[in-house]
Amino acid sequence: MVGGESLRKFVAPEIVFGEGALELSGRFVRNLGGRRILVVSDPGVIAAGWTEKVLESLKGANLSVVVYENVRTNPSTASVMEGASVFVREQCDMILAVGGGSPMDCAKAIGAVVSNEQHVLEFEGVDNVALPPPPLVCVPTTAGSAADVSQFAIITDEVRKVKFAIISKTMVPDVALIDPRTTLTMEKNLTVATGMDALTHAVEAYVSDASSPLTDLHALETVRLVARHLPGAAAELDNREHRRGMMLASLYAGLAFSNAGLGMVHALAHSLGGALDLPHGECNALLLRHGCAANHSAVPERFARILQAFREGECMASMSPVAPTPPEKVLEELVARVEVLGGISGIAVRLRDFGLCREDIPRIARFAYQDACLLTNPRHLDAAELEEVLHGAW
Amino acid sequence: MEPGDAKNREALRLRLMGLGDSSLHKSYYPELQKRLGELERFRTLLDRANDAIFLVSLRDGCVRYANASARRYGLLLGAKDLQLQCLPLKNLLLGGNGEGVDMDRILAASAFDSGEEGRCVLDLFTDEGLRRCELSVSVPETSGDVHAVLILRDVEDRLAAEDRLRETLHQVEEARSRTVSLTAAIVELKDSFTGQHQRRTAQLASAIGRHLGVSGGELYDLVTAAMMHDMGLMAIPTDILFAPRPLSEVEWLLVHRHPLIGKTLMDRENFPSSVSVPLVQHHERLDGSGYPRGLSGRHIVSLARILAVADVAEAMSSHRPYRPAHDRSVVLAELAAGRGGQFDAAVVDACVALLEEGFAFAPHPVEELSQG
Known part of the structure; x- marks a missing residue:
């Protein structure tokens, strides 16, 4: 059931969007009742200087801070448990995450661990976080993950070598302070990879069988914004207008997928990223066109709307009118656009380029089949079909 | 604040947009933390007490709370997490005759002088063996489940x-x-x-x-x-x-x-x-x-x-x-x-x-x- 009479719920954090949002960190944290703040960040963001700016704001509000920065791409269960022990040891009472998806997801999971006194692995799945974590303020520094507004936290289990999702309304941050300036320091590859992540969120949320008018609005606008701003942002890294457009795209995509769910592309990307420790955005960029092909027949008119939004976005950029696309051409044109965007920074186009061995495909498919993201895919796929998709992408 | 002059209008506009200094979203967290801090302090106080303190439900005879000193009496029988399971008082307190001591026995043995608080001295097993203990029992008026507050003091040394x-x-x-x-x-x-x-x-x-x-x-x-x-x-x-x-x-x-x-x-x-x-x-x-x-x-x-x-x-x-x-x-x-x-x-x-x-x-x- 898509739309129609079925019930839908929309959950979002308190959001402040715009240049200068970062400087509000101190005020919002203080108003939420924080006194000693665990600031979760990573070395890259610290090097870019954003963490320091947040710390200044916090100290300006007379808050004491403890920085936890041992977070790498694809945050691990060990990192979460270590961060939680720092929180407890330092007697923190609130968490602020500054960075991309990795530190934000790590911060969300740390919150769940400290309030529930459980191991992070116990939260895997949907609604398995019983007690709400301490308040969480997020300051995103990439335009893609949207972890600052979503109910998802993706953690890597380094034992099983797989990413697992913690999905819970309690994982929605309390405040997202979204400051587009923070994305100015992203280099080209990261700009494109995170932008493709946002696009994948939008496409999957729009074709999700849990989509709704509330999420459609955000999903389609995301597609327009990505089409209009991603090529420009990648070409001119310091262009504030494109950065702002992509940051907004990321936010919209987050609001859409957090409430509508995702699909097979994310299920596969989690499994693949966990096995090979790959950047999430790049996995999505590679797999998105395969996902479109696999799902197109289930909801063709939805894919047609996505293509239209794509073209609307392009036209805003070029000021040329949008001509209708014949239905039989939709998939072809859409896939071509996805390939063009992904190709801007030369992201791998075959799975073999990621270093994936053909023999590992069945295992990747098996883990993907157990991923919660598959719950809202527009058509049911079994492990064998997922394996087929992976072989096609290899 | 009067909306008259331009500066005030801008300040009010920011507040309306939720960007004022104190434009708070609803949050119970600060109050919750305050109450938790108070509870923590009370618990420390209770745990610091030399006397063992039990809160016992009169409905099912289970111990709902026991302070740190109460562990002296539970060691023999291995006290577990009171939040997770019902632990009857009679499994915790072992009398000199080898039988578990329940609220009925304590209430029967107690003399209520002023009506509010009853006292008695019973032989109980502790981590130091069989000791004479003075029990003070009272049933404060609370809403909901009726609980007895039981305070145990080891008076063996004093009586000896x-x-x-x-x-x-x-x-x-x-x-x-x-x-x-x-x-x-x-x-x-x-x-x-x-x-x-x-x-x-x-x-x-x-x-x-x-x-x-x-x-x-x-x-x-x-x-x-x-x-x-x-x-x-x-x-x-x-x-x-x-x-x-x-x-x-x-x-x-x-x-x-x-x-x-x-x-x-x-x-x-x-x-x-x-x-x-x-x-x-x-x-x-x-x-x-x-x-x-x-x-x-x-x-x-x-x-x-x-x-x-x-x-x-x-x-x-x-x-x-x-x-x-x-x-x-x-x-x-x-x-x-x-x-x-x-x-x-x-x-x-x-x-x-x-x-x-x-x-x-x-x-x-x-x-x-x-x-x-």
Whole structure:
């Protein structure tokens, strides 16, 4: 059931969007009742200087801070448990995450661990976080993950070598302070990879069988914004207008997928990223066109709307009118656009380029089949079909 | 704030947009943290208490809360997380008879003095073995489930110390009783009249004392003093003591020294002044006509006043080598004559009342000496 009479719920954090949002960190944290703040960040963001700016704001509000920065791409269960022990040891009472998806997801999971006194692995799945974590303020520094507004936290289990999702309304941050300036320091590859992540969120949320008018609005606008701003942002890294457009795209995509769910592309990307420790955005960029092909027949008119939004976005950029696309051409044109965007920074186009061995495909498919993201895919796929998709992408 | 000027309008506009300094989203977290902090402090306070504190549901008899000190009682049976499971009190507290102690037993054993709080002492197993524990139980009024607050204090050490103290005191008293009996017996061996007189005086003094409300340790002191009040006479040469004739002035001077001699002997043995003073004063008279010091009025202690009357009344009632016993009427007349002058009026009245009631001297040792 898509739309129609079925019930839908929309959950979002308190959001402040715009240049200068970062400087509000101190005020919002203080108003939420924080006194000693665990600031979760990573070395890259610290090097870019954003963490320091947040710390200044916090100290300006007379808050004491403890920085936890041992977070790498694809945050691990060990990192979460270590961060939680720092929180407890330092007697923190609130968490602020500054960075991309990795530190934000790590911060969300740390919150769940400290309030529930459980191991992070116990939260895997949907609604398995019983007690709400301490308040969480997020300051995103990439335009893609949207972890600052979503109910998802993706953690890597380094034992099983797989990413697992913690999905819970309690994982929605309390405040997202979204400051587009923070994305100015992203280099080209990261700009494109995170932008493709946002696009994948939008496409999957729009074709999700849990989509709704509330999420459609955000999903389609995301597609327009990505089409209009991603090529420009990648070409001119310091262009504030494109950065702002992509940051907004990321936010919209987050609001859409957090409430509508995702699909097979994310299920596969989690499994693949966990096995090979790959950047999430790049996995999505590679797999998105395969996902479109696999799902197109289930909801063709939805894919047609996505293509239209794509073209609307392009036209805003070029000021040329949008001509209708014949239905039989939709998939072809859409896939071509996805390939063009992904190709801007030369992201791998075959799975073999990621270093994936053909023999590992069945295992990747098996883990993907157990991923919660598959719950809202527009058509049911079994492990064998997922394996087929992976072989096609290899 | 008036929306009039431009600056205020902008500030109000920001507030409306939720960007004011205090444009708060609804959050219970600050209040929650405050309350949690208070709870934490109370818990620390409770855990710091030496007494074991239990909160027991009266509905199912399960322990809902136990402080750190309560672990002393649960160790034997392995107390687990009280939040997760129902742990009945009777599985936690093990009585001296080897049976679990439940609320029914505690409530049955407890004495409720003021209505609110009940107390009892039970033998309970602790990590130091079987100990006597004082239990305080109260059922405060709360909404919902009815709980009893149980406070356990290990009183084994205190009670054991009290027991030892009582035993020591008993031994000391027994030693004193033996000394007194022995002394009285020696006096009686040498001079059966004086020996009997001391015993009978002690009986009468004890009766008068009790009549006047003297009790406990004071009565014991009175009897002790009476039992030995004439032992100083043993220092007087036998021919003077037993002379069946009026004594010369010099002889009287010697005889009048016997209270002082008695006191000296007592002091040597470290008898308390509550015994030696009544002894030395038993021949003093309220009007100052007595000896050895000629004390008067308030200088003469109350036990000495009792002893004086008992001494005279017994002496007159008894046979002496140089004279027969006086009639009771003569004794009563003599007492009446001295009432308010030589003797304390209240003591005389008590003695007269006893004699008129037909007070009889027991033939054998005074019971009071063996009492604690």
